[in-house]
Amino acid sequence: MKQKSENAIVSLRNIYVEFDSEVILNHINLDIMDKEFVTILGPSGCGKTTTLRIIGGFLNPDEGDVYFEGERINKLPPHKRNVNTVFQKYSLFPHLNVFDNIAFGLKLKKTPKDEIKKKVHQMLAIVDLKGYEKRSVAKLSGGQQQRVAIARALVCDPKVVLLDEPLGALDLKLRKNMQQELKEIQQKTQTTFIYVTHDQEEALTMSDTVVVMNNGNIEQIGTPADIYNEPVNAFVADFIGEANIINGTMIDDCRVKILGHELECVDKGFGKNTPVDIVIRPEDIEVVKPEEGQLTGTVTDAVFKGVHYEMTVMCNNCEWLIHSTLCQEIGTEIGMRIIPYNIQIMNKMFPTANNEFTATVVSSDKENNSIKIDIEGNIIEIENQYFQEDTNLFIVLPPDGLHIAGDGKGDLNDVYIESVIWKGEHNEIILESDERKWIMQSDQDEQVATYCPISFDFSKAVFTPTDKEES
């Protein structure tokens, strides 16, 4: 698999990383172009920092190759890579002053003294810290330390600068300024920046390319506008900006059914009568008179946000978020119009509408009309069902047949919450147990990238015995 794209300065091929039998990066491929500002965006625990550490050389992937300008550098230690890092907590050397911190890399390269002096001064000018040479780094503010860290990385003249959530510890105003400055520094120095963040706004403002990651996978790579306007799935749509994500059905090319209404759209190729996820951005919904709308609803909440009003509209039990410069009174009946171009159709993240799996009956009780089945080593009792022992069952369990065990004692424990998406009426949660993924419907909000116990409600399930030999 030694292939690399033209112009790619860093290429990751089939990278796989595991810690304590937990998959951190699941065979990812990524090309980073020269002189680009690339942002790796994702929630905490998605593997973005691990990706950065692999490029920096601090971590060796369990599988896969890292290429730098076409050369495989898996075995190259960090100090031999032409890459410098701006660390999350800056990691400035406390025993050195500002000048010596910045000069650290140059001194190691045996750069002549007057050249070091010249370069450090130039760098200090770029990061706006002229005259700070002799200051102790411990006495600088967060923003100043940040800039020293950036200067320290840039002064070595690396081909690639890695930035690991460098603005995370700064307050909002300083962060905005620094975003601007970083972008300017990147353009001035014509260096490739690989920037890791969980802040979607930061990613959209600064980057040429955004890489959206979730749970060890790359979900989408594209320009900020692409990612915002044409998210590939509900996760990306939900993570970037605000969005109404709802279930729908693709009737045919360019025809989609939402909440019982058939609307025109521009997407093709999903097949006929396919369940899909639909994204409509709150600012893309036009508020009109009820009789002129494609959909109608009642305003239940309106909040002034400065530039616009944020309204919540209930339409067939489904919550819609609308941004509009005109406020509608709470309780008003309104019409909503969406132009076809603004309806973004996406494939469902979960391949099937229900949970479909097979399990074996481990014991059965005719008197009480109940059976016990084995799911991933957990024995679960099911009432009001009877099948003979050792029967293989094909089970279809709808999303509302799963719930989080509030008492902490679930049928399956330590199930990983991969994504939680608000679908207007309820949350659609995708879970991952040891062997399979599950789809769950819930009214509660859950925290992504955490673990929870789940229980099954098999009264909603459909059981079909299958041939023993088959499974």
Add this chain to the structure above:
Amino acid sequence: MKSKKLSIPYLIWMVVFTLIPLATIIFYAFTNKQGNFSFEPFQNAFFYSDVFVRSIWIALVSCLICIILAYPMAYIMSRCKERTQNLFVMLITIPMWMNFLLRIYAWVILLQNNGPIDTALSILGINANLMGNAGTVVLGMVYEFLPFMILPIYTVMSKIDNRLIEAAQDLGSNSVQIFKKVVFPLSIPGIISGITMVFVPSASTFLVAQYLGGTDNIMIGDVIDKIFWTDQNTGSAISLILMVAILIFLVLMNFFGDEEAIS
């Protein structure tokens, strides 16, 4: 206000057990047996100047050997897994649970004529008097005080943020350079407190030299111990000189240390 009130018992403690004894020592040091102001005790103290110099010398040598032994040990420990680190700390502190005199006796038994080591050496054809020389005193001191050198250096080293080491790597340092430019400068405070904790007690210690060094190698601590029975004034004067000497040493040490840490 509250914290001030809370500090009163400690203040009383310090006045009763530190300041008053100190004042008493100073008073005795500057008076003769009749209780009149006099420099006589210092003149008497001068008689022991060679013991004094030897004590400082032995303390310095012991301290230096402790650093040489402790530093790599502390470095290795700080690089280990946390469980291994805890095990090391326990192994280092276990000897300290035993009485100090007992440990010195153990050395006497090991090293005395016809003792196990002496016998083993004479089988190999080496006949040496293992006891009663300055080397044995230094050995006893190093054995006694090594943990006090390892632990502070280890504590400081284990607190060095691993990200600083990664940052140094990132900027192009190999492992030797990481040590020279990051680990060593950041561990200096540990060395300084280690020196304080080893040099001060070993300069003023007694009994170790008496047991291991014989009569020719007694140290100033032993002199104070002996002399106090008969002449409290001279004993006080020697104590005072020792105290001032140690104080000067520590001030120099800290001054030097600060300079080092900055440059």
